[in-house]
Amino acid sequence: MEAASVSPLSRKDASASNPYEVFFSLVYPARIKEYEKHWCDRYDFLLTQGYKLRTRYHPDWTPSWKAPNTKQKNPVYCEDAHEHVIYMVMDARRTEDNSKVCIKRITKFSNEIAIAKYLTSEELLSDPKNHCLPVLDNFVDPEDSTISYMVMPLLRDFSDPEFGAHGEVVDCVTQLLEGLTFMHDHFVAHTDLTTVNIMMDAQPILPQGWHFSSRDFAPNGYENLKPLARIDHPVRYYIIDFDGSIRFSPGESPVVKGVGGRDNDPPELMTPHIPFDQYKLDVFTLGNVFRKEFQQKYLNLDFLDGLIQIMMTHDFRQRPTSQAVLDYWYKTRERIPIASARWPLRKPTETIVETVINTVAAARSGVNNLRYLFEEVGVSLVVCLDMLFYLVCVKDKRTWANP
Numbered sequence: 001m002e003a004a005s006v007s008p009l010s011r012k013d014a015s016a017s018n019p020y021e022v023f024f025s026l027v028y029p030a031r032i033k034e035y036e037k038h039w040c041d042r043y044d045f046l047l048t049q050g051y052k053l054r055t056r057y058h059p060d061w062t063p064s065w066k067a068p069n070t071k072q073k074n075p076v077y078c079e080d081a082h083e084h085v086i087y088m089v090m091d092a093r094r095t096e097d098n099s100k101v102c103i104k105r106i107t108k109f110s111n112e113i114a115i116a117k118y119l120t121s122e123e124l125l126s127d128p129k130n131h132c133l134p135v136l137d138n139f140v141d142p143e144d145s146t147i148s149y150m151v152m153p154l155l156r157d158f159s160d161p162e163f164g165a166h167g168e169v170v171d172c173v174t175q176l177l178e179g180l181t182f183m184h185d186h187f188v189a190h191t192d193l194t195t196v197n198i199m200m201d202a203q204p205i206l207p208q209g210w211h212f213s214s215r216d217f218a219p220n221g222y223e224n225l226k227p228l229a230r231i232d233h234p235v236r237y238y239i240i241d242f243d244g245s246i247r248f249s250p251g252e253s254p255v256v257k258g259v260g261g262r263d264n265d266p267p268e269l270m271t272p273h274i275p276f277d278q279y280k281l282d283v284f285t286l287g288n289v290f291r292k293e294f295q296q297k298y299l300n301l302d303f304l305d306g307l308i309q310i311m312m313t314h315d316f317r318q319r320p321t322s323q324a325v326l327d328y329w330y331k332t333r334e335r336i337p338i339a340s341a342r343w344p345l346r347k348p349t350e351t352i353v354e355t356v357i358n359t360v361a362a363a364r365s366g367v368n369n370l371r372y373l374f375e376e377v378g379v380s381l382v383v384c385l386d387m388l389f390y391l392v393c394v395k396d397k398r399t400w401a402n403p
Helices: 019-027 034-041 043-048 112-119 166-185 278-295 302-311 322-334 338-342 352-377 381-395
Strands: 089-094 100-107 137-140 147-153 198-201 236-239
Touching (some): 034 043, 166 278, 278 322
Antiparallel strands (some): 089 100
16 A cells, blocks of 8 residues: 655644744744843843842743643743843843842943942932832853942832822922932932933832833733822832933033934034033923923923923023922912822823823812711711811822821
Protein backbone atom coordinates (compact mmCIF):
# COMPACT_ATOMS: atom_id res chain seq x y z
CA MET A 1 0.00 0.00 0.00
CA GLU A 2 1.38 3.37 -1.01
CA ALA A 3 2.23 5.66 1.86
CA ALA A 4 -0.12 8.59 2.21
CA SER A 5 1.44 11.97 1.48
CA VAL A 6 1.67 14.42 4.42
CA SER A 7 0.90 18.05 3.83
CA PRO A 8 3.63 20.47 5.01
CA LEU A 9 0.98 22.44 6.91
CA SER A 10 -0.08 19.36 8.88
CA ARG A 11 3.48 18.94 10.13
CA LYS A 12 3.52 22.41 11.69
CA ASP A 13 2.52 23.15 15.22
CA ALA A 14 -1.23 23.47 15.31
CA SER A 15 -0.95 26.81 17.05
CA ALA A 16 1.00 28.24 14.11
CA SER A 17 -2.02 27.81 11.84
CA ASN A 18 -4.41 29.31 14.37
CA PRO A 19 -5.03 33.00 13.50
CA TYR A 20 -5.81 33.67 17.16
CA GLU A 21 -2.43 32.32 18.26
CA VAL A 22 -0.60 34.09 15.46
CA PHE A 23 -2.14 37.43 16.43
CA PHE A 24 -1.19 37.13 20.10
CA SER A 25 2.29 35.91 19.27
CA LEU A 26 2.83 39.21 17.46
CA VAL A 27 1.28 41.43 20.14
CA TYR A 28 2.77 39.50 23.07
CA PRO A 29 5.97 37.85 21.83
CA ALA A 30 7.36 35.17 24.12
CA ARG A 31 10.76 36.81 24.34
CA ILE A 32 12.45 39.76 26.00
CA LYS A 33 12.89 42.87 23.88
CA GLU A 34 16.39 44.19 23.23
CA TYR A 35 15.89 47.27 25.40
CA GLU A 36 14.80 45.07 28.33
CA LYS A 37 17.85 42.82 28.32
CA HIS A 38 19.92 45.09 30.54
CA TRP A 39 17.50 44.51 33.40
CA CYS A 40 17.54 40.75 32.85
CA ASP A 41 21.33 40.83 33.00
CA ARG A 42 21.18 42.71 36.32
CA TYR A 43 18.46 40.58 37.94
CA ASP A 44 20.83 38.66 40.24
CA PHE A 45 22.92 41.73 41.06
CA LEU A 46 19.87 43.76 42.06
CA LEU A 47 18.68 40.86 44.17
CA THR A 48 21.96 40.98 46.12
CA GLN A 49 21.26 44.69 46.70
CA GLY A 50 17.84 43.85 48.13
CA TYR A 51 15.60 44.46 45.12
CA LYS A 52 13.63 41.83 43.22
CA LEU A 53 12.45 42.48 39.67
CA ARG A 54 9.27 41.03 38.20
CA THR A 55 9.36 37.43 36.93
CA ARG A 56 9.59 38.63 33.32
CA TYR A 57 13.16 39.76 33.98
CA HIS A 58 14.36 36.59 35.68
CA PRO A 59 17.29 35.09 33.69
CA ASP A 60 15.39 31.79 33.34
CA TRP A 61 12.04 33.36 32.52
CA THR A 62 9.50 31.19 30.73
CA PRO A 63 6.34 33.04 29.63
CA SER A 64 3.58 31.93 31.97
CA TRP A 65 1.20 31.36 29.07
CA LYS A 66 3.75 28.99 27.51
CA ALA A 67 4.55 27.04 30.68
CA PRO A 68 3.74 23.28 30.66
CA ASN A 69 0.33 22.36 32.08
CA THR A 70 -0.70 26.01 32.45
CA LYS A 71 -4.44 26.66 32.43
CA GLN A 72 -4.07 30.22 31.17
CA LYS A 73 -3.04 30.20 27.51
CA ASN A 74 -4.13 33.78 26.77
CA PRO A 75 -1.28 36.27 27.36
CA VAL A 76 -3.80 39.07 27.80
CA TYR A 77 -4.44 37.71 31.29
CA CYS A 78 -0.78 37.19 32.17
CA GLU A 79 1.11 39.82 34.14
CA ASP A 80 4.47 38.93 32.61
CA ALA A 81 3.24 39.51 29.05
CA HIS A 82 3.58 43.29 29.37
CA GLU A 83 6.88 44.59 28.05
CA HIS A 84 8.49 47.71 29.45
CA VAL A 85 9.52 50.39 26.96
CA ILE A 86 11.21 53.04 29.14
CA TYR A 87 14.63 51.44 29.37
CA MET A 88 16.14 53.70 32.07
CA VAL A 89 13.60 52.92 34.82
CA MET A 90 12.20 49.71 36.27
CA ASP A 91 9.99 48.73 39.18
CA ALA A 92 11.00 46.22 41.84
CA ARG A 93 10.12 44.84 45.25
CA ARG A 94 12.35 45.71 48.17
CA THR A 95 13.02 42.35 49.79
CA GLU A 96 13.34 43.91 53.23
CA ASP A 97 9.67 44.90 53.48
CA ASN A 98 8.15 43.88 50.09
CA SER A 99 7.42 47.53 49.27
CA LYS A 100 7.37 48.61 45.63
CA VAL A 101 10.12 50.92 44.45
CA CYS A 102 11.42 52.41 41.21
CA ILE A 103 15.04 51.94 40.09
CA LYS A 104 16.55 54.47 37.70
CA ARG A 105 19.66 53.87 35.63
CA ILE A 106 21.93 56.93 35.56
CA THR A 107 25.27 57.70 33.89
CA LYS A 108 28.18 59.12 35.88
CA PHE A 109 28.06 62.30 33.81
CA SER A 110 24.85 63.34 35.61
CA ASN A 111 24.69 65.23 38.91
CA GLU A 112 21.18 63.91 39.52
CA ILE A 113 22.01 61.62 42.44
CA ALA A 114 24.13 64.23 44.21
CA ILE A 115 21.50 66.97 43.94
CA ALA A 116 18.62 64.63 44.81
CA LYS A 117 20.42 63.32 47.89
CA TYR A 118 21.21 66.88 48.99
CA LEU A 119 17.57 67.99 48.67
CA THR A 120 16.27 64.91 50.48
CA SER A 121 18.77 64.65 53.29
CA GLU A 122 17.32 63.73 56.67
CA GLU A 123 17.44 67.35 57.80
CA LEU A 124 15.71 68.77 54.72
CA LEU A 125 13.08 66.02 54.54
CA SER A 126 11.69 67.23 57.85
CA ASP A 127 10.43 70.38 56.10
CA PRO A 128 6.77 69.78 55.06
CA LYS A 129 7.29 72.07 52.05
CA ASN A 130 9.93 69.73 50.64
CA HIS A 131 8.34 67.98 47.65
CA CYS A 132 11.53 66.62 46.12
CA LEU A 133 11.56 62.89 45.44
CA PRO A 134 13.47 61.03 48.21
CA VAL A 135 16.44 58.83 47.34
CA LEU A 136 16.11 55.50 49.16
CA ASP A 137 19.35 53.94 47.94
CA ASN A 138 22.02 54.21 45.27
CA PHE A 139 24.85 51.97 44.05
CA VAL A 140 27.22 51.50 41.10
CA ASP A 141 26.82 48.92 38.33
CA PRO A 142 29.06 45.88 38.90
CA GLU A 143 30.31 45.74 35.30
CA ASP A 144 30.21 49.35 34.12
CA SER A 145 31.46 51.98 36.56
CA THR A 146 29.97 54.76 34.42
CA ILE A 147 26.46 53.57 35.37
CA SER A 148 24.77 54.01 38.75
CA TYR A 149 21.34 53.11 40.05
CA MET A 150 19.07 55.31 42.14
CA VAL A 151 16.22 53.74 44.11
CA MET A 152 13.12 55.86 44.74
CA PRO A 153 9.53 55.41 45.93
CA LEU A 154 7.16 54.21 43.21
CA LEU A 155 5.17 57.17 41.91
CA ARG A 156 2.61 57.91 39.20
CA ASP A 157 2.00 60.77 36.74
CA PHE A 158 0.43 63.60 38.72
CA SER A 159 -2.60 63.97 36.40
CA ASP A 160 -3.44 60.27 36.04
CA PRO A 161 -6.25 59.72 36.91
CA GLU A 162 -7.65 63.12 36.06
CA PHE A 163 -8.53 65.71 38.67
CA GLY A 164 -12.18 65.73 39.70
CA ALA A 165 -12.86 68.66 42.06
CA HIS A 166 -11.83 72.27 42.64
CA GLY A 167 -10.22 71.45 45.96
CA GLU A 168 -7.94 68.92 44.31
CA VAL A 169 -6.55 71.62 42.01
CA VAL A 170 -6.06 74.03 44.91
CA ASP A 171 -4.15 71.37 46.85
CA CYS A 172 -1.94 70.48 43.88
CA VAL A 173 -1.07 74.10 43.10
CA THR A 174 -0.24 74.76 46.75
CA GLN A 175 2.04 71.74 47.08
CA LEU A 176 3.93 72.44 43.87
CA LEU A 177 4.47 76.13 44.62
CA GLU A 178 5.72 75.24 48.09
CA GLY A 179 8.02 72.62 46.57
CA LEU A 180 9.38 75.10 44.04
CA THR A 181 10.07 77.70 46.73
CA PHE A 182 11.79 75.06 48.87
CA MET A 183 14.17 74.15 46.03
CA HIS A 184 15.05 77.78 45.35
CA ASP A 185 15.52 78.49 49.06
CA HIS A 186 18.17 75.77 48.98
CA PHE A 187 19.84 77.17 45.86
CA VAL A 188 18.67 74.58 43.30
CA ALA A 189 17.13 75.49 39.95
CA HIS A 190 15.34 72.57 38.32
CA THR A 191 15.45 73.98 34.72
CA ASP A 192 12.99 71.37 33.38
CA LEU A 193 9.94 71.71 35.61
CA THR A 194 7.37 70.33 33.18
CA THR A 195 4.49 67.84 33.43
CA VAL A 196 6.71 64.76 32.98
CA ASN A 197 8.75 65.75 36.03
CA ILE A 198 5.80 66.15 38.38
CA MET A 199 4.44 62.99 39.95
CA MET A 200 2.41 61.84 42.94
CA ASP A 201 2.30 59.13 45.53
CA ALA A 202 -0.91 57.52 44.25
CA GLN A 203 -1.22 54.95 47.03
CA PRO A 204 -4.12 56.81 48.74
CA ILE A 205 -6.28 56.76 45.60
CA LEU A 206 -5.00 53.46 44.17
CA PRO A 207 -4.45 51.32 47.27
CA GLN A 208 -4.51 48.16 45.16
CA GLY A 209 -1.58 49.45 43.11
CA TRP A 210 -1.11 49.27 39.34
CA HIS A 211 1.00 47.51 36.75
CA PHE A 212 4.21 49.45 36.16
CA SER A 213 4.34 48.71 32.42
CA SER A 214 0.57 49.01 31.79
CA ARG A 215 -0.55 51.74 34.13
CA ASP A 216 -4.21 51.59 33.18
CA PHE A 217 -4.46 48.15 34.77
CA ALA A 218 -4.18 46.53 38.18
CA PRO A 219 -0.96 44.71 39.18
CA ASN A 220 -2.24 41.50 37.55
CA GLY A 221 -2.08 43.27 34.18
CA TYR A 222 -5.70 42.97 33.07
CA GLU A 223 -8.21 44.19 35.67
CA ASN A 224 -9.30 47.83 35.35
CA LEU A 225 -8.24 50.33 37.96
CA LYS A 226 -10.82 51.77 40.35
CA PRO A 227 -9.30 55.00 41.66
CA LEU A 228 -10.67 56.79 44.69
CA ALA A 229 -11.28 60.56 44.75
CA ARG A 230 -8.34 62.79 45.71
CA ILE A 231 -10.69 65.12 47.57
CA ASP A 232 -11.37 62.30 50.06
CA HIS A 233 -7.95 60.67 49.88
CA PRO A 234 -5.35 63.45 49.47
CA VAL A 235 -2.14 62.61 47.65
CA ARG A 236 1.33 64.11 47.93
CA TYR A 237 2.96 65.55 44.83
CA TYR A 238 6.66 65.31 44.05
CA ILE A 239 9.15 67.06 41.80
CA ILE A 240 11.49 64.56 40.15
CA ASP A 241 14.41 64.27 37.72
CA PHE A 242 17.26 66.60 38.67
CA ASP A 243 19.37 65.46 35.73
CA GLY A 244 19.64 68.98 34.30
CA SER A 245 19.34 70.86 37.58
CA ILE A 246 21.83 73.47 38.79
CA ARG A 247 22.94 73.83 42.39
CA PHE A 248 24.25 77.30 43.16
CA SER A 249 26.41 78.36 46.06
CA PRO A 250 24.91 80.77 48.61
CA GLY A 251 25.22 84.26 47.18
CA GLU A 252 25.98 83.01 43.66
CA SER A 253 24.00 84.68 40.88
CA PRO A 254 21.44 82.41 39.16
CA VAL A 255 21.74 84.50 35.99
CA VAL A 256 23.70 82.19 33.71
CA LYS A 257 23.41 80.80 30.22
CA GLY A 258 21.22 77.75 29.74
CA VAL A 259 19.16 75.74 27.27
CA GLY A 260 16.17 74.89 29.46
CA GLY A 261 14.32 71.60 29.14
CA ARG A 262 11.25 70.24 27.39
CA ASP A 263 9.26 73.48 27.54
CA ASN A 264 10.13 75.68 24.58
CA ASP A 265 7.72 78.50 25.52
CA PRO A 266 9.90 80.58 27.91
CA PRO A 267 10.91 83.75 25.99
CA GLU A 268 14.45 83.71 27.40
CA LEU A 269 15.15 80.44 25.60
CA MET A 270 14.84 82.25 22.28
CA THR A 271 18.23 83.83 23.02
CA PRO A 272 20.15 81.12 24.94
CA HIS A 273 23.44 82.91 24.34
CA ILE A 274 22.23 85.65 26.70
CA PRO A 275 22.35 84.76 30.42
CA PHE A 276 19.02 84.58 32.22
CA ASP A 277 17.73 83.80 35.72
CA GLN A 278 17.42 80.02 36.09
CA TYR A 279 15.06 80.38 39.05
CA LYS A 280 12.72 82.56 37.00
CA LEU A 281 12.76 79.89 34.28
CA ASP A 282 11.30 77.44 36.81
CA VAL A 283 8.60 79.96 37.71
CA PHE A 284 7.59 80.30 34.05
CA THR A 285 7.56 76.56 33.27
CA LEU A 286 5.49 75.69 36.36
CA GLY A 287 3.05 78.44 35.42
CA ASN A 288 2.85 76.85 31.99
CA VAL A 289 2.02 73.52 33.66
CA PHE A 290 -0.89 75.18 35.47
CA ARG A 291 -2.02 76.80 32.22
CA LYS A 292 -1.99 73.60 30.16
CA GLU A 293 -3.13 71.10 32.79
CA PHE A 294 -5.77 73.20 34.54
CA GLN A 295 -6.70 76.47 32.85
CA GLN A 296 -7.01 75.03 29.34
CA LYS A 297 -8.59 71.73 30.38
CA TYR A 298 -11.26 72.85 32.84
CA LEU A 299 -13.85 75.60 33.20
CA ASN A 300 -14.51 77.82 36.23
CA LEU A 301 -10.95 77.94 37.50
CA ASP A 302 -10.81 81.72 37.28
CA PHE A 303 -8.84 81.90 40.54
CA LEU A 304 -5.81 80.65 38.60
CA ASP A 305 -5.87 83.42 35.99
CA GLY A 306 -3.89 86.01 37.94
CA LEU A 307 -1.43 83.42 39.23
CA ILE A 308 -0.63 82.09 35.79
CA GLN A 309 -0.33 85.58 34.35
CA ILE A 310 2.34 86.71 36.79
CA MET A 311 4.23 83.40 36.61
CA MET A 312 4.43 83.64 32.81
CA THR A 313 5.51 87.28 32.69
CA HIS A 314 7.40 87.68 29.40
CA ASP A 315 10.48 89.49 30.73
CA PHE A 316 12.21 87.30 33.31
CA ARG A 317 13.56 90.46 34.96
CA GLN A 318 9.96 91.48 35.76
CA ARG A 319 8.85 87.97 36.61
CA PRO A 320 8.33 87.43 40.37
CA THR A 321 10.42 85.06 42.45
CA SER A 322 9.00 81.75 43.59
CA GLN A 323 8.52 83.14 47.12
CA ALA A 324 6.61 86.14 45.78
CA VAL A 325 4.44 83.80 43.71
CA LEU A 326 3.75 81.61 46.74
CA ASP A 327 2.78 84.64 48.83
CA TYR A 328 0.45 85.80 46.04
CA TRP A 329 -1.12 82.34 45.89
CA TYR A 330 -1.70 82.17 49.65
CA LYS A 331 -3.64 85.46 49.46
CA THR A 332 -5.59 84.25 46.42
CA ARG A 333 -6.41 80.95 48.10
CA GLU A 334 -7.94 82.66 51.10
CA ARG A 335 -10.50 84.29 48.80
CA ILE A 336 -11.65 80.93 47.41
CA PRO A 337 -14.68 79.66 49.37
CA ILE A 338 -13.71 76.51 51.24
CA ALA A 339 -17.21 75.18 50.51
CA SER A 340 -16.27 75.04 46.81
CA ALA A 341 -13.69 72.32 47.40
CA ARG A 342 -16.05 69.57 46.24
CA TRP A 343 -17.38 71.39 43.21
CA PRO A 344 -16.80 69.05 40.25
CA LEU A 345 -14.44 70.19 37.52
CA ARG A 346 -16.05 70.77 34.15
CA LYS A 347 -14.47 70.47 30.73
CA PRO A 348 -15.33 72.72 27.76
CA THR A 349 -16.63 69.67 25.87
CA GLU A 350 -18.86 68.49 28.72
CA THR A 351 -22.52 68.01 27.85
CA ILE A 352 -25.46 69.04 30.05
CA VAL A 353 -26.12 65.40 30.91
CA GLU A 354 -22.50 64.89 31.98
CA THR A 355 -22.67 68.05 34.09
CA VAL A 356 -25.77 66.80 35.91
CA ILE A 357 -24.26 63.35 36.50
CA ASN A 358 -21.00 64.78 37.84
CA THR A 359 -22.81 67.25 40.08
CA VAL A 360 -25.04 64.55 41.55
CA ALA A 361 -22.02 62.33 42.18
CA ALA A 362 -20.21 65.17 43.95
CA ALA A 363 -23.25 65.92 46.09
CA ARG A 364 -23.72 62.30 47.13
CA SER A 365 -21.34 62.52 50.06
CA GLY A 366 -23.14 65.61 51.29
CA VAL A 367 -26.47 63.84 51.06
CA ASN A 368 -25.11 60.93 53.06
CA ASN A 369 -24.08 63.33 55.82
CA LEU A 370 -27.53 64.91 55.86
CA ARG A 371 -29.15 61.47 56.12
CA TYR A 372 -27.62 61.07 59.55
CA LEU A 373 -29.43 64.18 60.76
CA PHE A 374 -32.74 63.05 59.26
CA GLU A 375 -32.67 59.45 60.48
CA GLU A 376 -30.63 59.53 63.70
CA VAL A 377 -31.13 63.00 65.13
CA GLY A 378 -34.62 63.58 63.80
CA VAL A 379 -34.04 67.10 62.50
CA SER A 380 -36.65 68.24 59.98
CA LEU A 381 -35.69 68.95 56.38
CA VAL A 382 -36.42 72.68 56.65
CA VAL A 383 -34.37 73.08 59.84
CA CYS A 384 -31.53 71.03 58.37
CA LEU A 385 -31.36 73.11 55.19
CA ASP A 386 -31.39 76.31 57.24
CA MET A 387 -28.52 74.94 59.33
CA LEU A 388 -26.59 73.95 56.20
CA PHE A 389 -27.03 77.37 54.59
CA TYR A 390 -25.95 79.13 57.78
CA LEU A 391 -22.89 76.87 58.10
CA VAL A 392 -21.70 77.20 54.50
CA CYS A 393 -22.55 80.82 53.79
CA VAL A 394 -22.20 82.50 57.17
CA LYS A 395 -20.36 80.44 59.75
CA ASP A 396 -17.88 78.44 57.69
CA LYS A 397 -14.61 79.81 59.07
CA ARG A 398 -12.41 77.04 57.71
CA THR A 399 -9.42 77.92 55.57
CA TRP A 400 -7.44 76.03 52.94
CA ALA A 401 -4.55 75.86 55.37
CA ASN A 402 -6.87 74.36 58.02
CA PRO A 403 -9.81 72.81 56.12
